Amino acid sequence: MKRLALRYYGALCLWLAAAWLCPQALAEHEVRVGIYPNEPKLLLDQNSRPSGILGDLLDEIARREGWTLAAVSCQWQQCLELLQAGEIDLLPDVAYNEARAQTLDFHKVPSLYSWSQLYSQPGVRLESMLDLDGRSIAVLEGSVQQSYLRDLLDSFGLKGQLVSVSSLMQGFELVQVGQADVVVANQRFGDFHAPRFDLIATPIMFQPAQLFYATSKGHNAELLNAIDRHLQDWQNTPGSLYYQTLQRWGGEQPRLLIPQGVWWALGSLSLLLLMAVSGAVLLRRQVAEKTRKLQSSERRLNTILDSVEAYIYIKDPDLRYQYANRKVCELFGQPREQVIGKTDEYFFDIDTAAKLHENDRRVLSLGERVEAEEINRSLDGDEEHAFISIKLPLRNAQGQIYALCGISTDITEHKRNLEKINQLAFYDPLTGLPNRRLLLDRLQLALAKHDRGLQQGALLFIDLDNFKDLNDTLGHDMGDQLLLQAAARLSQHVRSQDTLARLGGDEFVVMLEGLSSDPMRTARQVEVVGNKLVQALAAPYDLKGHSHISTASIGVALFPDGECNVDDILKRADLAMYQAKAAGRNALRFFDPNMQAEVSARARLENDLRQSLGAGHFVLHYQPQVGAHGQLLGAEALVRWQHPERGLVSPGEFIPLAESTGLILPLGRWILQAACEQLVAWGGQPQMSHLSLAINVSARQFHHPDFVDEVLAILAETGANPSRLELELTESQLVEDVEGLISKMLQLKAHGVRFSLDDFGTGYSSLNFLKRLPLNQLKIDxxxxxxxxDHPSDAAIVRTILALGSNLGLAVTAEGVETQEQRDALLRMGCQKFQGYLFAQPGPAEILQHWHSMA
Structure with missing residues (x-):
C-alpha cells in the first residue's frame, strides 16, 4: 500500500488531485457562462444553450445543482476580458498557466486533457519546428499557444510570422484560402474541423494541456467546488456520463475501463458476503473498494504519465527510484521493475551522479523547488544528454518531506540545433573562425570599453599577397588549403582574450585587447605581434605536396582617443593594409591620418569627376606635330578638365583616378567624339583639311567588347575622315589579350583608322609583336x-628606333623636343617628325590655325 501511495502521490506532480470536498448544496441561482466556438469541446446549440463536451458536462452539473445557465456568446479574448471583469461567472475550456492564475481561479480536477497541433494544406511540408522558418502561422489572440510559439521562434532564431485571429474558425479559413501557411489549434478542435477545410494534421505537436472551468479571482468558489465534486465522481467511475460524453463527441473509449460484467460480479459477490457476514465483511468490502479505486486511478495515471514525452520519476530520501515512467525506463534500457530501488550510480557516470545528488539534496533537505539544466552521461561515458529538470518535494499529511518528484525534458537536440544555428550565423564555415558578424559584435563591445577608459586595443587587417594567383593557377582547393594553414598559424600567435576572424576571401582580422594605456608602448606591443604574424605567414606552405611561398600585408589601426565607430576603425586598418601593399607587400604599416586625408580628397575628386562628365567641364587641347621643314602635319589631342572651382586640373591628377574607377570609359567616348568633330571642322578649311589628329586610348577602353563598334559609330555619326584619325596605344596594352588587340586593330584599320605606338622603348614589346601589329607609326618616348x-646610350636607342621604324615601314615621331639642339640632332639621325614645347605647348584648336598661318 505504501508503494502504491508513493506512486499515486508522485503522479500528482503533473495531475494535482484535490482532497474530497464535503458536498454542500448551492442555492439555486443563475450562472452566466461564456461560450466561444471551439467544437467539439464547446459551442452553442440551436437553442443557444451550452453544448459540446464541456457544455454538456456543465449542463448536467447545473441540472443536478439546480443552477440556471445563461449562455453569453463571445470570442476567446472577449470571453477572458468579460470573465476578469466579473461580467460572466464561469468560462469553460481554459488552459491553466501561472499568468492566468494571477487573475483567475480554477478548480482542481482537470475537466479535459488536450494538446496543441499544427494544421496545413496537404501540399505544405512540415516535419519539425525548424520548418516554420519563413511561414505565416495563424494563432488565437491571447492564447497560450501564441506566447509559446513567439518564445519558441525567438529561441530558434526563426523568422516565422504570427497572424493573430479572433477565433479558431477564422484561422482555419485563412489557411484554406492561402492567407496563412499553417494554423494552431487544440487537437480536439483541429481533428474535428480539419476535413471541412481540406486541411491535414502535421506531425508538429506541443504543449500538452489540462483544461478547466475558470472564474474571476476570489469569486464563485462554490461553483468550482461543485464542479470538482462531480468531475471526480465521474472520472473515477468507468462508463459514467463523463466517458459517454467524450465518446459521443468523437473521443476514444476510455482506456483500462473495467468491463460491465465485472461490475455485476463484484456487486453480486458483495451482496452475498453482506448477507453471510456482519460488519467485518462490510469493512473489508469498503477497503477493497477503496483499493480498487486507488489501483484504477494509478493505472489511469500511469497510462497518462507513460504517454507524456517527458521523464517523470520519484526518489525516496535515500535517492532510490520509487517510480519511473516509460521514458525513464527507455533511457536506462531496463524494465521498470529493475529501475525501482536503484540509485543514479547504476545508470550514470560518477560525475553525473554526484551533480544529480547535489540537486536532489536541495529538494529533500531544504525543501527547495529546483529548476536546472542537467548534463547526464551514461555509465560508459559514450552517450550524453541535456535535460531541463524540475524537482519538487513531496510532503505527507504532517508536512514532512518523504520523497521528491522530478520531471525532466530532453533538450539535447534543441541544444544541438542552437549550436548549429550559432555556428552558421557567427563562424566561417571553412576555417571555423569568427566571421564578420561576430567580429563586429566583439569590436563594438571592445570600443565601448575603450571609450569608458577600461582598456586599449588595436585592429590588425591581414591580406594574403597574390592569393588570386594561387587560385587561378593551382585551383580553389589549393587556395582553401592555404587559408586553413594560414588560419592555424595566426591562431598560434593570438591570445585567448583576443579575436581572430576571417572576413572573407583572403582577408583576416586580429583584434587585440587589454593593451598598455601608454600609446607608445601599445604601438610597440602591436608591432611585435604584427611582425610575428608577418613572419609566420611568410614561411613555406605544404599544399598537398606542393611547396608554396605566400606573404601577407598587415595594416594596423589603434583604438583612437576620440570618438570612433566600428566602420571607422575597420576603414583605417584597411587603408593601412593597402599602404603596406604599396610599400612592396610582406610588410606591416600603421594607419596614418595623412593617408585618411588623401583618401577623402580622392573621394571628393571622384565625385567631382562624375559630375563634370555630365556637365561637360572637359575640353581638348592640341599640341602640333611638325615635319622636317617646320610644316604642320597634325596634332595630338590632350584632354583637360576645366573644374568650376579649381580651374584647370592636370591630367596626372584625374586620368589615373578615371582609370581606377571605370570613368575612363565615358571620358574616352567623349574624347573620341570631340576629336572626330574637330576633324570635321578642319575638313571644311582647305589649309587644315590635311591634318591628322591623334588621341590616346586607354587599355581598359580598347579591351572593352564594344570598342570597335563605338569608334565606327562615332565616325559615321560625325562624318569624320577615318584616315585622319590616329589612335595611340602604349606598350602596356600589349600584355593582355594580344590576339584580341590585333583583331580589333585590323577591323578598324580596314576602315582607314591609323595606329601609333606611344612611349616606345619604355615597355616590354618584342620584335615579334611589333612585326604582327598593324601599326603606322612609332613615337619615341x-x-x-x-x-x-648628354648620354650616348640614349642617342644609340634613338638611332635604333629610327632604323627599326625605317626597316618596318613605320613613321617615327620624336616626343618631348624642347630645344633647337635636340631637333637638329634628331634631324641628323634621320627623324622627320617632331612634337614638343619647342614648337608649341598644348592649347585650344585656335592656336593651331594661328601657328599654321605663322609657319
Whole structure:
C-alpha cells in the first residue's frame, strides 16, 4: 500500500488531485457562462444553450445543482476580458498557466486533457519546428499557444510570422484560402474541423494541456467546488456520463475501463458476503473498494504519465527510484521493475551522479523547488544528454518531506540545433573562425570599453599577397588549403582574450585587447605581434605536396582617443593594409591620418569627376606635330578638365583616378567624339583639311567588347575622315589579350583608322609583336629625347628606333623636343617628325590655325 501511495502521490506532480470536498448544496441561482466556438469541446446549440463536451458536462452539473445557465456568446479574448471583469461567472475550456492564475481561479480536477497541433494544406511540408522558418502561422489572440510559439521562434532564431485571429474558425479559413501557411489549434478542435477545410494534421505537436472551468479571482468558489465534486465522481467511475460524453463527441473509449460484467460480479459477490457476514465483511468490502479505486486511478495515471514525452520519476530520501515512467525506463534500457530501488550510480557516470545528488539534496533537505539544466552521461561515458529538470518535494499529511518528484525534458537536440544555428550565423564555415558578424559584435563591445577608459586595443587587417594567383593557377582547393594553414598559424600567435576572424576571401582580422594605456608602448606591443604574424605567414606552405611561398600585408589601426565607430576603425586598418601593399607587400604599416586625408580628397575628386562628365567641364587641347621643314602635319589631342572651382586640373591628377574607377570609359567616348568633330571642322578649311589628329586610348577602353563598334559609330555619326584619325596605344596594352588587340586593330584599320605606338622603348614589346601589329607609326618616348645630347646610350636607342621604324615601314615621331639642339640632332639621325614645347605647348584648336598661318 505504501508503494502504491508513493506512486499515486508522485503522479500528482503533473495531475494535482484535490482532497474530497464535503458536498454542500448551492442555492439555486443563475450562472452566466461564456461560450466561444471551439467544437467539439464547446459551442452553442440551436437553442443557444451550452453544448459540446464541456457544455454538456456543465449542463448536467447545473441540472443536478439546480443552477440556471445563461449562455453569453463571445470570442476567446472577449470571453477572458468579460470573465476578469466579473461580467460572466464561469468560462469553460481554459488552459491553466501561472499568468492566468494571477487573475483567475480554477478548480482542481482537470475537466479535459488536450494538446496543441499544427494544421496545413496537404501540399505544405512540415516535419519539425525548424520548418516554420519563413511561414505565416495563424494563432488565437491571447492564447497560450501564441506566447509559446513567439518564445519558441525567438529561441530558434526563426523568422516565422504570427497572424493573430479572433477565433479558431477564422484561422482555419485563412489557411484554406492561402492567407496563412499553417494554423494552431487544440487537437480536439483541429481533428474535428480539419476535413471541412481540406486541411491535414502535421506531425508538429506541443504543449500538452489540462483544461478547466475558470472564474474571476476570489469569486464563485462554490461553483468550482461543485464542479470538482462531480468531475471526480465521474472520472473515477468507468462508463459514467463523463466517458459517454467524450465518446459521443468523437473521443476514444476510455482506456483500462473495467468491463460491465465485472461490475455485476463484484456487486453480486458483495451482496452475498453482506448477507453471510456482519460488519467485518462490510469493512473489508469498503477497503477493497477503496483499493480498487486507488489501483484504477494509478493505472489511469500511469497510462497518462507513460504517454507524456517527458521523464517523470520519484526518489525516496535515500535517492532510490520509487517510480519511473516509460521514458525513464527507455533511457536506462531496463524494465521498470529493475529501475525501482536503484540509485543514479547504476545508470550514470560518477560525475553525473554526484551533480544529480547535489540537486536532489536541495529538494529533500531544504525543501527547495529546483529548476536546472542537467548534463547526464551514461555509465560508459559514450552517450550524453541535456535535460531541463524540475524537482519538487513531496510532503505527507504532517508536512514532512518523504520523497521528491522530478520531471525532466530532453533538450539535447534543441541544444544541438542552437549550436548549429550559432555556428552558421557567427563562424566561417571553412576555417571555423569568427566571421564578420561576430567580429563586429566583439569590436563594438571592445570600443565601448575603450571609450569608458577600461582598456586599449588595436585592429590588425591581414591580406594574403597574390592569393588570386594561387587560385587561378593551382585551383580553389589549393587556395582553401592555404587559408586553413594560414588560419592555424595566426591562431598560434593570438591570445585567448583576443579575436581572430576571417572576413572573407583572403582577408583576416586580429583584434587585440587589454593593451598598455601608454600609446607608445601599445604601438610597440602591436608591432611585435604584427611582425610575428608577418613572419609566420611568410614561411613555406605544404599544399598537398606542393611547396608554396605566400606573404601577407598587415595594416594596423589603434583604438583612437576620440570618438570612433566600428566602420571607422575597420576603414583605417584597411587603408593601412593597402599602404603596406604599396610599400612592396610582406610588410606591416600603421594607419596614418595623412593617408585618411588623401583618401577623402580622392573621394571628393571622384565625385567631382562624375559630375563634370555630365556637365561637360572637359575640353581638348592640341599640341602640333611638325615635319622636317617646320610644316604642320597634325596634332595630338590632350584632354583637360576645366573644374568650376579649381580651374584647370592636370591630367596626372584625374586620368589615373578615371582609370581606377571605370570613368575612363565615358571620358574616352567623349574624347573620341570631340576629336572626330574637330576633324570635321578642319575638313571644311582647305589649309587644315590635311591634318591628322591623334588621341590616346586607354587599355581598359580598347579591351572593352564594344570598342570597335563605338569608334565606327562615332565616325559615321560625325562624318569624320577615318584616315585622319590616329589612335595611340602604349606598350602596356600589349600584355593582355594580344590576339584580341590585333583583331580589333585590323577591323578598324580596314576602315582607314591609323595606329601609333606611344612611349616606345619604355615597355616590354618584342620584335615579334611589333612585326604582327598593324601599326603606322612609332613615337619615341621623351625620356630618351631629353638626355639625347648628354648620354650616348640614349642617342644609340634613338638611332635604333629610327632604323627599326625605317626597316618596318613605320613613321617615327620624336616626343618631348624642347630645344633647337635636340631637333637638329634628331634631324641628323634621320627623324622627320617632331612634337614638343619647342614648337608649341598644348592649347585650344585656335592656336593651331594661328601657328599654321605663322609657319
Amino acid at each position: 621623351q625620356c630618351f629625347v631629353r638626355e639625347l645630347l
